[in-house]
Amino acid sequence: MPWREVPVRAWFATLALGVFGLVTLGMELQHLLRLAPCPLCIFQRLLYLVIGLLALGGTLWPGGRLLWSGLIALLAAGGVAVAGYQTWMQAFPHLATECGYSDPNLIERLVDWLGMQWPGLFLATGFCTSREWEFLGLSMANWSVLVFAGIVGYAALLALCRHRA
Numbered sequence: 001m002p003w004r005e006v007p008v009r010a011w012f013a014t015l016a017l018g019v020f021g022l023v024t025l026g027m028e029l030q031h032l033l034r035l036a037p038c039p040l041c042i043f044q045r046l047l048y049l050v051i052g053l054l055a056l057g058g059t060l061w062p063g064g065r066l067l068w069s070g071l072i073a074l075l076a077a078g079g080v081a082v083a084g085y086q087t088w089m090q091a092f093p094h095l096a097t098e099c100g101y102s103d104p105n106l107i108e109r110l111v112d113w114l115g116m117q118w119p120g121l122f123l124a125t126g127f128c129t130s131r132e133w134e135f136l137g138l139s140m141a142n143w144s145v146l147v148f149a150g151i152v153g154y155a156a157l158l159a160l161c162r163h164r165a
Contacts (some may be wrong), residue, residue, distance in 0.1 A: 009067050011158055012058030015072070015151070019052040022147065026140070027121070035133055036126030039111040040086045044144050046114065046122070047079045052149060058158075069159035076155060081149035082107075086128055086141040093129035 023045055030037060037045070051072050058068035081108040104112065114122035124133070138146075 008062040008158070009059050012055045012062065012068065012110055013082055015158075016052045016055035017057060018149070019048045019055065021056045023048050023052070028132060029140075033044075033133060036130070037124055038086075038126040038128040038130065039108045039124040040089075040128050041126065041140065042122050042124045043107045044079055044083055044086075044141075044148075045080070046111075047075055047148075051075050051121050051148070066159055073152050073155035073159070076148045076151035077079045080152065083144035083148055087139070088146055089129050090131050090141055091140055105114060 027046060029035060054068055054072050054075070058065060058072075061068075061138050108124075111122060115124055133140050135143065
């Protein structure tokens with residue numbers, strides 16, 4: 001099949017460019033529409049950035065394809081869980097303990113620390129139940145579930161299919 005002729009480096013590079021482009025798009029939307037990202041939004045952004053860095057690792061060292069793919073799939077599965085939880089919070093705000101109203105959990109503490117280090121990228125100022133932006137009836141958290149699930153599938157294909165080195 002022709003897609004098997006594409007070098008594995010190209011597949012990893014495509015993933016890296018895709019997730020970095022997604023983070024850039026999210027930052028632009030945040031700036032242009034004056035959106036206030038919540039701690040879970042920022043944590044998802046962090047997961048996308050780490051996935052992009054792992055994909056760059058796969059681009060530079062494609063011999064570790066299984067390791068890179070496995071780590072990417074694991075992080076993306078975590079992203080599905082976080083974005084899915086935020087989706088639930090947005091669907092049932094009356095049942096959700098709003099992030100920021102109780103003792104901060106590990107994710108919130110990490111996001112707070114990152115926000116102090118690099119506020120332009122990681123400062124969380126919004127509420128997790130807020131649906132400030134929607135496209136085709138889906139919130140950013142809903143879209144993030146789909147994108148993370150797509151990344152899990154992409155990583156599985158990278159791990160299972162034999163590509164040219």
